[in-house]
Amino acid sequence: MQQKSEVIYLRAHHLICINTFSGLGYSDAFINNMARIVEALNSPSQPLRIIDRLDDICAFCCHSNGRQCLKNGKLVLEMDNKVKEILQIDLSADKIYTAGFLNKKVERAMKKGFFCKVCKDCEWFTICCQLLKCNG
Numbered sequence: 001m002q003q004k005s006e007v008i009y010l011r012a013h014h015l016i017c018i019n020t021f022s023g024l025g026y027s028d029a030f031i032n033n034m035a036r037i038v039e040a041l042n043s044p045s046q047p048l049r050i051i052d053r054l055d056d057i058c059a060f061c062c063h064s065n066g067r068q069c070l071k072n073g074k075l076v077l078e079m080d081n082k083v084k085e086i087l088q089i090d091l092s093a094d095k096i097y098t099a100g101f102l103n104k105k106v107e108r109a110m111k112k113g114f115f116c117k118v119c120k121d122c123e124w125f126t127i128c129c130q131l132l133k134c135n136g
């Protein structure tokens, strides 16, 4: 019998970051964890919940103190809010998405300037922009 995948918990703006991950990050532990999550989310049936706090990516980040993001909390929350609004994300505790469903939503939004709207103030913007080769 196939094992059921564990739910992955993501804050909303990380739905974009998983599309721009190229092996860079804040530390080896962060990068290894990110690579594991990106690989899992390549499976369309991977269950996924969107949350409004530190997530499974933040868990391995040196900028987390276990309660909040210490890097640029205000910007992070702004990006999360934009993604939630544009993608109309349901944050209910019982709402489990699949990676395939949310990846398609992101893909459609990317064609309408989603990346620039959300990411323009992030320090990684230039790198991610080059990787995406998007049209704005």
Ligand code: SF4
Residues within 6 Å of the ligand: 013, 016, 017, 018, 020, 079, 118, 119, 122, 123, 124, 125, 126, 128
């Ligand atoms: S620019 Fe920042 S928020 Fe946007 S995808 Fe890249 S790392 Fe993530």
Ligand code: SF4
Residues within 6 Å of the ligand: 054, 055, 057, 058, 061, 062, 063, 064, 068, 069, 070, 071, 072, 076
């Ligand atoms: S910088 Fe902040 S939001 Fe980004 S992964 Fe680290 S703790 Fe999470």
